[in-house]
Structures are given as C-alpha cells and as structure tokens.
Amino acid sequence: MAHLSDSPVERARFICIYPAYVNSKKTIAEGRRIAIEKAVPNPTCAEIQDVCEVVGLTTHIENKTFTREGNRDVQFRGRVRVQLKLQDGSPCLAQFPSRKSIMLYIAEMIPRLKTRTQKAGGGEQSVQQGEGGKKGKKKKK
Template identity: 40%
Template sequence: MSDCSDPEDEIIETITTSRAAQQSQAAHGHCQARQMRPKVPEGSKNWPAIYPIYLNKFRTREQGRRIGKENAVENPTFYEIKEILEHEGFKVFVENKVHPREPDRFFPLGPPPMGNPHRGRVKFQYKKEDGTLCNPKFENKLKLYTHVAQMIPKLKSRVEAMKMRENATKQQQQAVQQPSGKSKKKKGRK
C-alpha cells in the first residue's frame, strides 16, 4: 500500500511493453501494473494538519486532544474530517500518518475502508499564498477544529450508523426478553 491511506486516491498506471518482454515478465512473475503516489498539491508541505486524535472525546489533552471535551466527538475518522473541510471550501490532502501520541499507532492496517481508524492526517490550506485566510469564517484553527467536531455527528454516515446501532440494540433487547427455548404446549388428549 502506498503512503496515501485513501484507496480511492491511489492511481494505477499500466506499462506497455513488447510481447517478448511481457512473456519474459510473466515467466518471472513480474506484474505489469505499478502503483503511483497521488499528486501532492503544491505548497502542501506548509499546510496545517488535523489528526483524528485532536477531536477525539476519549483522549485527554496530554494524549493530543486540542479542543474541549464538551466540543469533542467520539472516535472521529480522517474520512469525516476530510469531508467537512472540503464542504467548507478548503483544499485538502490526506496522508497515511499517525499522531505520535496515538497509543495504537502500530496497530496493523486492515482491509479498506476500515483499516486502522486512528490512521490518517488531513492537511488543509488554511491561508492563501498572499497570507489571507481561505475561509474568513474561521479566524483561528481552534474555531475550525471546534466546527469540524460539531459537524461530524451531523454527517449522513454517522446518522445512519447510529440508527443501525439503535436497531441492533433493540433487536438484542427483544431477543433477551423473549424466551430462548421453544414453548412447550400441553397436548390435551382425552
């Protein structure tokens, strides 16, 4: 897997070769496609970043949370952060990085789309090259972080996940309330 944690951003380039070279590669087990890194936006090296740990309600300030617990959200992901920043008009770039204070930073990556939920760093263009803010609605990054954390629970994916969780909980409660064994009916023969 490349350094980009979003599988949709990975680009596959097909290499065209002669028939003899293809047969030689096939005999030696070489593949004909190679993965290339996505194009990095110019100047993104200096853009600020948001790690999911900055907005996580279950982390302490010492563990990396940047906003107050009352404004934080439960286990945000970089997909959600990216979606909100793009909606607010920021240029966004996602990297496959983990915050140094993340306790599970070496947790193995799983299959997409889940993988390690703590992975991912979202870089965004906060200021233009002339120094003006890209979105004047956010005077500082703390206000932006708070806004992102407040918007995550309103995302369609979060709302649907909550409904599914509630339905599963109701089904479990109903299963517990109903008798687990088959009810025995008395057969009345005369």
C-alpha cells in the same frame, strides 16, 4: 498532492489535523486540543476531509501516525492537511481565521454526517445500551 510542494512557504499555509485533536475519547495528554464537550467520539480522517471539503477548504490525507497514538491499527492512522491561508497570508475562508476555529467546526459537523446519523438511528445503539445496563447490574450484586 500537486498543490502541496515541499517549500516552507507553501507548507505554512496548510495545517495538520489528526483525528485525536477532536476525539472526545482522548485526554488532553493524549492529544485532544478542544474542549471535551465540543469533541466528537472517534472521528476518522475521511470524516474530517468530507466536512472540510463541503465548506470549500482544500485538503489532503496523509498516511501518518500521530505520535501520541498507542494503537498502530490502520483505522487510527492518517492526518488531514487543510489549507488555512492563501499566498498573501489571509485566511482562505473568513469564517476560519485560526486552526482552532477549523477544529471546532469539524467537531460540530461530523455528528451531522449521514454515516453518523444512520449509525445512531440503527439497532446497534439500543443493543449497546442494553449491554451497558446489564453490566452495571452485575457489578451491584
């Protein structure tokens, strides 16, 4: 974390992104900041960091808990600091002029990660779908 000093000028160049900001399982009141159609289910700090670093953004993971997160488990902890601006105030990357543009990019790219595509193609998904169908049938009786 040598790049991130405690001066207000330095910190202003970095934005915080909590996984809840792009989580489709959260409501606006619970902290989601983008449209639910564009959000991704249960993103992690590591996934957010991977997506940002691939495109060339500077990131740091911090072990902080989102204030609106009711669950204190380790998997729900963490935030990612992403460098949005250079010292002169211009965006680090022209394609990301705002924090919202970064959040939308993150939500678009996380489903394309290998860890996500391998999980979706595995047998787990069909098992979950099968269970869901059974539960629905029980309720109808």
